Amino acid sequence: MQISTRFTLAVHSLLYIVRFSGDCRVTSKRVAASTGANPVVIRRLFCQLKDAGIIMVEPGVGGASVVKNYDEVTLLDVFRAVESTESNLFAFHDSPNSDCPIGGAIHKILDGELEAAQRALENRLRQTTLQDLLGRLPS
Template identity: 30%
Template structure:
C-alpha cells in the first residue's frame, strides 16, 4: 500500500471543485490544463472519483464535474479507496523468511506472528488517520472562514 500520483491529483481535483461557485461545473480539459496533466489520465482519475460517488459528471455543453457531496463529508480515506489499490501492506510479501529468523517453530509462532501483528496494526493506524481527516481541512477559506470561491473556468480563460 502506497500513495500514487493519482491520489494527490484526486485531492487537487476535489479542492478545485470545492472552490467552484454553487451549481457550477469544471470541465476535465480545464482541470487537466490547470494541473498540467494529460487529459486522458485526468479522465481516468475522475471516472474513479465519479464511480465512488465523490464527484458527479454533467454531460452537456456547460457541464463538467462537480462535487457530489460536501467536502466536510469526503475523507482522505474515501479518496484513497476510490483511486488506490487497497491491497494490504503485506499483500504479495513473502513472510516465509520469518522462519529463518528464529531457531524453533515455537519462536516463529510467537515472534513471527507478533511481527505480522505489528505490521497490520501500522496499516490500520494509517487508514484510521485517513478516515479522521476531511478534504475540507485543506480547502482555502476567506477571511470569514468560508470556503474560498474561484471561478476556475473564467480564471483559466484569462490566464
C-alpha cells in the same frame, strides 16, 4: 514504499472542482492544467471518484461536481476510491521458505506491524475532510 500520485491528484482535483465549479464547468482539461497531469489521467480519476459516489460528471463538456457534503468526504474516502490496494496496503512476497527460520516466522513477526501501520494511516486520513482542506486554501 510509495503510494502512487493518484491520491494527491484526486485530492487536488476535488479541491479544484469545489473551488471553481461555481465559476465555470470543471472539465478534465481544466483540472489537468492545474495539476500538470494529462487530461486522460484526470478522466480516469473522475471515473474512480464517480464510482465511489464522491463526484458526478456531466456527459460531454458538462463538467464535474462534488455530490457529497464537503465535511463528509474524508481523505480516507478519496484514498480508497483511487488507490488500487485490495485490503492490505503492504504487499507480501509470495513464497517465504517455511523451512528457513526467518521465512517460517516472517508473517508472525511482521504482519502485526504492517497492520498497525495501515490502521495508523487510515485513522489519520479519516480525520481530515475536504472541508478541512478548503479552509486551508488561500483566499
